[in-house]
Amino acid sequence: MKIYSADQIYEAINSTIEKNNTTSNELMEFAGTQLFDWFHTRMQGAQVPIHIYCGIGNNGGSGLVLGRKLLHHGYNVHVYIVNFSDKRTKDFLINYDRIKEFKVWPRLLSSGEDFPEMDKEDIVVDAIFGIGLNRETSDWVKNLIKYINASDAYTVSLDVPSGLYPNDAPEDKEAVIESNFTLTFQAPKLSFFLPETGVYMQRWEAIDVGLDPEYLQTTNTEVQLIDTLEVLPLYIPREKYAHKGTYGHSLIIGGSFGKMGAVTLASSACLRVGTGLITAYIPECGYTILQTSLPEAMVICDEGEKNIAKIQYAIEPKSIGMGIGMGTDAVTVKALKAFLKTNTTPLIIDADALNILATNKTLLKSVPKGSILTPHPKELERLIGEWTDDFDKIEKTKAFAKKYDAVVIIKGANTITIYDNHLYINNTGNPGMATAGSGDVLTGMLTGLISQGYDALTAAIFGVYLHGKAGDIALTGLGYQALTASDIIDHIGDAYLDLFKEPEEPSAEAEENR
Ligand SMILES: NC(=O)C1=CN([C@@H]2O[C@H](COP(=O)(O)OP(=O)(O)OC[C@H]3O[C@@H](n4cnc5c(N)ncnc54)[C@H](OP(=O)(O)O)[C@@H]3O)[C@@H](O)[C@H]2O)[C@@H](O)CC1
Numbered sequence: 413m414k415i416y417s418a419d420q421i422y423e424a425i426n427s428t429i430e431k432n433n434t435t436s437n438e439l440m441e442f443a444g445t446q447l448f449d450w451f452h453t454r455m456q457g458a459q460v461p462i463h464i465y466c467g468i469g470n471n472g473g474s475g476l477v478l479g480r481k482l483l484h485h486g487y488n489v490h491v492y493i494v495n496f497s498d499k500r501t502k503d504f505l506i507n508y509d510r511i512k513e514f515k516v517w518p519r520l521l522s523s524g525e526d527f528p529e530m531d532k533e534d535i536v537v538d539a540i541f542g543i544g545l546n547r548e549t550s551d552w553v554k555n556l557i558k559y560i561n562a563s564d565a566y567t568v569s570l571d572v573p574s575g576l577y578p579n580d581a582p583e584d585k586e587a588v589i590e591s592n593f594t595l596t597f598q599a600p601k602l603s604f605f606l607p608e609t610g611v612y613m614q615r616w617e618a619i620d621v622g623l624d625p626e627y628l629q630t631t632n633t634e635v636q637l638i639d640t641l642e643v644l645p646l647y648i649p650r651e652k653y654a655h656k657g658t659y660g661h662s663l664i665i666g667g668s669f670g671k672m673g674a675v676t677l678a679s680s681a682c683l684r685v686g687t688g689l690i691t692a693y694i695p696e697c698g699y700t701i702l703q704t705s706l707p708e709a710m711v712i713c714d715e716g717e718k719n720i721a722k723i724q725y726a727i728e729p730k731s732i733g734m735g736i737g738m739g740t741d742a743v744t745v746k747a748l749k750a751f752l753k754t755n756t757t758p759l760i761i762d763a764d765a766l767n768i769l770a771t772n773k774t775l776l777k778s779v780p781k782g783s784i785l786t787p788h789p790k791e792l793e794r795l796i797g798e799w800t801d802d803f804d805k806i807e808k809t810k811a812f813a814k815k816y817d818a819v820v821i822i823k824g825a826n827t828i829t830i831y832d833n834h835l836y837i838n839n840t841g842n843p844g845m846a847t848a849g850s851g852d853v854l855t856g857m858l859t860g861l862i863s864q865g866y867d868a869l870t871a872a873i874f875g876v877y878l879h880g881k882a883g884d885i886a887l888t889g890l891g892y893q894a895l896t897a898s899d900i901i902d903h904i905g906d907a908y909l910d911l912f913k914e915p916e917e918p919s920a921e922a923e924e925n926r
């Protein structure tokens with residue numbers, strides 16, 4: 413799914429008006445009708461008080477259309493105008509007049525006034541600011557936002573939680589609506605998926621507000637949300653006359669005394685994702701562990717007993733995953749430096765290999781093209797330095813990926829793959845995956861995908877999706893706390909099978925994005 417910038421949404425609105433020979437007010441009416449349908453389907457006429465807070469722009473205008481339709485159907489509606497400016501938009505004014513047809517005179521809220529009384533069992537509709545927010549709000553509006561948050565009433569935000577920019581960090585973290593549900597217009601916004609700004613909403617759903625399909629289809633976006641529909645075309649089918657050589661030889665380099673499990677997990681995940689052959693390259697002390705726990709894997713031992721000391725082998729791997737459980741011992745740093753000087757095989761670089769690169773940045777130039785770096789946020793900070801907010805983090809990572817022509821995967825709740833100024837945001841995975849070794853599993857999977865012929869970017873997008881999907885499927889019968897990295901590996905097969913499952917009839921519940 414494409415994630416449009418605010419400017420692109422405004423362009424889409426203009427294009428819709430031009431092509432359909434319609435007016436912006438008709439568009440607002442349509443959006444308001446869709447919003448009403450959403451509420452009506454769920455509320456079925458229930459008389460719970462609904463407090464609608466409308467700004468004076470088109471976000472507020474949509475709130476007024478919704479309010480009018482709810483009133484028309486007999487709902488218990490209270491409408492307030494958050495009068496933060498006298499620059500009311502044309503469509504706001506039209507709908508401000510129209511709601512009075514129902515003998516409702518919205519209460520004007522402005523600086524210094526008492527805020528309306530609300531009960532925590534009530535519903536709040538937040539239509540104060542949409543994507544038109546362009547500066548910090550005044551103190552009294554901030555206080556209103558805090559008041560709404562403190563009410564604990566179930567809050568449904570229209571388009572975006574008010575105070576949240578679609579593509580920027582808020583100046584004041586407390587001046588943003590904490591929404592229980594965001595009904596976003598047409599497509600979600602980037603800020604919904606980043607750790608610092610995603611916390612302002614529990615759930616979201618995209619409402620089709622009728623924007624020009626041609627504009628939406630032909631417009632390229634910098635950001636994409638990745639789900640089954642996006643990855644299905646990436647899948648490479650298995651061929652009847654294939655043999656194990658067809659699907660490549662993967663090499664996992666890592667491990668040190670006490671951390672051999674990481675290599676076992678990565679090698680096992682690499683096999684499960686479909687590599688033809690797998691070899692683990694480890695220090696001597698791990699030999700029995702690997703051979704016993706993973707009979708399918710071949711093992712090459714380094715000359716070092718407890719740490720990797722000199723990387724040399726006589727095989728020709730198609731891809732190499734390295735760094736997991738490897739440690740940063742001086743002999744290992746030396747071995748990695750020497751290895752990078754001669755290696756030309758694409759690498760998947762994780763964990764300690766990333767940390768070694770971070771302290772020896774000149775080595776980054778020796779990372780072959782078509783390689784993937786998989787930092788979690790702390791490892792990323794070591795590589796690119798501190799950032800001021802998540803958007804700054806993304807800009808810095810984009811610059812880093814460009815400089816070294818590498819695919820960078822920022823791991824987390826919504827893992828983001830970055831390459832060539834594009835962002836691919838993963839929509840699978842769950843908090844149960846915040847557990848030891850789940851990153852090692854990802855490294856093994858990416859290595860196995862490259863060995864099978866996926867290019868680095870495709871392997872990253874597909875692998876991250878599959879890893880998250882395996883984690884989601886593994887959750888059934890386990891729950892977040894009990895999920896382990898091994899459970900993710902056990903469900904890689906199910907994640908593949910799930911790609912080809914017939915889509916079920918969407919229920920209202922399933923329509924709502926998690
Ligand atoms: N099909 C669709 O997609 C449809 C989308 N629609 C809806 O339109 C929404 C966008 O509407 P919008 O452009 O009128 O902006 P909105 O967010 O209401 O803000 C209002 C104005 O406030 C101002 N302002 C900004 N920051 C401020 C601040 N801190 N403190 C004080 N003032 C501030 C700023 O004006 P300024 O003062 O800068 O001139 C801004 O323009 C969109 O989110 C969606 O809900 C509908 O049209 C239906 C069809």
Ligand SMILES: Nc1ncnc2c1ncn2[C@@H]1O[C@H](COP(=O)(O)OP(=O)(O)O)[C@@H](O)[C@H]1O
Pocket residue numbers: 763788823824825826827840841842843844845846847848849850851852853854879
């Ligand atoms: N809250 C979460 N939601 C979804 N996925 C998560 C969450 N937390 C962690 N993960 C995933 O789990 C993996 C953790 O990787 P990492 O931190 O390197 O773990 P380890 O070093 O223990 O292997 C990443 O793929 C990450 O995206």
Ligand SMILES: [K+]
Pocket residue numbers: 471538539540541542569570571572573574
């Ligand atoms: K809003």
